[in-house]
Amino acid sequence: MPIISPSILTADLSNLSLAIEMINRSEADWVHIDVMDGVFVPNITFGFPVVEAVKKLSKKPLDVHLMIVNPERHFESFKNAGAHYLTIHYETCQHLHRSVQQIREMGMKPGVVLNPHTPVQLLHDILPCIDMVLIMTVNPGFGGQKFIQSSYTKIKELKEMISQQGLNTLIQVDGGVNLVNAGLLVDSGVDVIVAGNTVFSSADPIEAISQLKHCRIPS
Secondary structure, eight states: OOEEEEBGGGSOGGGHHHHHHHHHHSSOOOEEEEEEBSSSSSOBOOOHHHHHHHHHHOSSOEEEEEEOSSGGGGHHHHHHHTOSEEEEEGGGOTTHHHHHHHHHHTTOEEEEEEOTTSOGGGGTTTGGGOSEEEEESSOTTOSSOOOOTTHHHHHHHHHHHHHHTTOOOEEEEESSOOTTTHHHHHHHTOOEEEESHHHHTSSSHHHHHHHHHTOOOOO
């Protein structure tokens, strides 16, 4: 079964504590927090105070995705705020290996994110150093976008690279995931599903999380 990491980006932010309590009671494994700076992506979202607040409420590990320029300036702050996984974009890191080392040395699990246009082959040398690759299946910056169909090929290519190197690196996807394509994604090699609208737009978010967790893989 896949790891489920509900994205609070599309939760009711006027009552965030209710959303976290729901995730605590559900079959979700992590809490996904998108951090955007209005520079690397056109939106601005959560900062350290929100991550700290979520950490106090959450019984699940925090899966923090940094969509920001110069992310290395803020690693220590996110560690102190409670991040368990910290994923950074290939496109924003001039010295990716150094940044990954810093994240691990601080006691967090490092991940690298690829935008839709970035080929997975660029991660060949960094794969042994990271715990997770996040494949963006929409263009980053806003929730509710349509899934990019070519992502399936990208995921399969990445899975093959991981297998060839004998690694256990997790593959995460974020963007446009729903109850229809979740099984196809797992079948393609996905280990971690990030879902926002599918969960928080549902009449029964706990049931939506359960359906993602137990998604059917096509025969």
